[in-house]
Amino acid sequence: MKNPTRPTIHRRRLLQQGAAAGLLAPLLGALPARAQDAPRRFAPQRADWxxxxxxxxxxxxxxxxxxxxxxxxxxxxxxxxxxxxxxxxxxxxxxxxxxxxxxxxxxxxxxxxxxxxxxxxxxxxxxxxRNRAVDWSHSEPVREDPATLRAALAPAELIPLDGIVRKTATEATRGAHTDLEKVQALYRWVVANAHREPKVRGCGTGDIKAMLETGDLSGKCADLNALFVGLCRAVGVPARDIYGVRLAPSAFGYRELGANPANLKGAQHCRAEVFLKAHGWVAMDPADVLKVMRQETPDWIKDPAHPLIAPVMQGLFGAWEGNWLAYNTGxxxxxxxxxxxxxxxxxxxxxxxxxxxxxxxxxxxxxxxxxxxxxxxx
Structure with a gap:
């Protein structure tokens, strides 16, 4: 059983093969020669405003x-x-x-x-x-306004919580008992099953029922993070999309995780967060994992354990970089x-x-x- 204070994100196939919870550790230490110039880590920590x-x-x-x-x-x-x-x-x-x-x-x-x-x-x-990162080593019950939590568990017009959405969420979280375990399972599921589609206009629409019914789990951030949010809500974990815009290049060297401040047309980006009983609101962004996999290099990287992707896969489960402005959660x-x-x-x-x-x-x-x-x- 995973240590609940230090969640580790793995590809489902690797878990099925019995990979140890520390599998990603050696991947973070060194990159193959063909990727020497790639970023080595993505681990936003609390920093100055x-x-x-x-x-x-x-x-x-x-x-x-x-x-x-x-x-x-x-x-x-x-x-x-x-x-x-x-x-x-x-x-x-x-x-x-x-x-x-x-x-x-x-x-x-x-x-x-x-x-x-x-x-x-x-x-x-x-x-x-500023950067945002959860301290997984510290946990204690967190109180939140019940109305806020109810809103983060409610369906939306394009994010229903019954039918195929609930069925998918239930299947993806089978064997998960705590809210953290459920969120880990759904984060992995979205990265393993969905993908970024650059041809989608804007950030997408977030029609997750249509995505699941057609089996076409492609899209952009408003689709992919809405899928994650809807699946979390469907199994009782409060979650919400946060709509905003990137403001500056990434300090971690990933081109796709930053923007040109002189021209932010097309820099809009939707993030997500979940409410965990022992940690409060926690940052999440599976859509950006999928963006790096699809667009950071000329080749589409489809393995989340790839040395270029593993740091982002791990880092965006619980952290954001503060080069982004949040507009709203509506x-x-x-x-x-x-x-x-x-x-x-x-x-x-x-x-x-x-x-x-x-x-x-x-x-x-x-x-x-x-x-x-x-x-x-x-």
């Missing part, structure tokens, strides 16, 4: 009638992120910080009268972020004052509409929005 200024500018490309724009704003206040200030400028007829009434997702809302010929709005947010988000009806699966991109209809938030050049960041001196 970093300060960033993030700017999002939206220009309505084809103003028709009244134009409306919504820009996600940081609404996560935790021990790994602090919001400092947000301000906006532009020629909006009216602008204000608003929230989805059911989820509390914060955003800047801007409205432009038909007389405004070139609608433009810029949101500037200052945040402080599913089924309503845009206040929107003419178009219905909800969004999540709010991670600028959105907009006018009399011609809803803009395509996944086409930043056609929608005409830019996102950039700069790190501020302490």
């Amino acid at each position: 970093r300060s960033f200024e993030v700017s999002t500018t939206v220009t309505v490309a084809d103003p028709q009638g009244t134009s409306r724009v919504w820009i996600p704003a940081p609404s996560v206040e935790t021990d790994y992120q602090r919001s400092v200030d947000s301000s906006w400028s532009g020629n909006a007829t009216q602008a204000a910080m608003v929230s989805d009434p059911a989820r509390g997702v914060r955003m800047l809302y801007a409205e432009f009268a038909p007389s405004v010929s070139a609608p433009t709005i810029t949101l500037v947010s200052q945040v402080r972020t 599913h089924d988000v309503t845009l206040p004052h929107a003419a178009a009806k219905g909800t969004l699966p999540f709010l991670m991109y600028p959105n907009g509409e006018n009399s011609s209809g809803r803009f395509d938030e996944l086409a930043p050049d056609a929608f005409r929005y830019t996102i950039s960041a700069r790190e501020l001196k302490a």
Whole structure:
């Protein structure tokens, strides 16, 4: 039985072959000659706070009638992120910080009268972020608001918890008894069975029922981490997606785990976290494991025990790097004052509409929005 204070992530095939719990240890020590320049470890530790200024500018490309724009704003206040200030400028007829009434997702809302010929709005947010890592050697019961836990166990429109979702989660966690064991099993299951698909638009939609029913477990972060979150919820482990954007290159040398701060279009990234009774909220990111496997090198690496992948597989079970900003944790988000009806699966991109209809938030050049960041001196 694994030591519950030091969880180790292994590939299912290796477990079936009776590999020891310490199998990954020698893999972390040295890399083969053909990968000498690859990162040797990915182990974010608590570090000093970093300060960033993030700017999002939206220009309505084809103003028709009244134009409306919504820009996600940081609404996560935790021990790994602090919001400092947000301000906006532009020629909006009216602008204000608003929230989805059911989820509390914060955003800047801007409205432009038909007389405004070139609608433009810029949101500037200052945040402080830092690495996040659980101390597996320390455990004690953690209290959390029951309402928060209920929300992290509830189904969403694209994340049902019955039917094939519950069946899959139950099968994947067979033999697991504690919440930690269940999360370990599901993390391994997602990495072993799903894969990153670069051709998916944006970050995906997170329709996990369709993924499981079709057997097509490909996608991007909003699909892959939603799958993990839904499976966790289906077996009674509170879990949630956290929607945000990468801000800077990774300090660990992995190209796919960082971003170019001068141009963050396409840098949006969804992470995940689970609530463990003995550790509280714990960072998780199986989607980034799959991203490194698929895109870090020209060759698709399909073995999680590969020397390039093993450190990320291990590190992202319980840790994040603080080069990322969290916007919110909301599913089924309503845009206040929107003419178009219905909800969004999540709010991670600028959105907009006018009399011609809803803009395509996944086409930043056609929608005409830019996102950039700069790190501020302490």
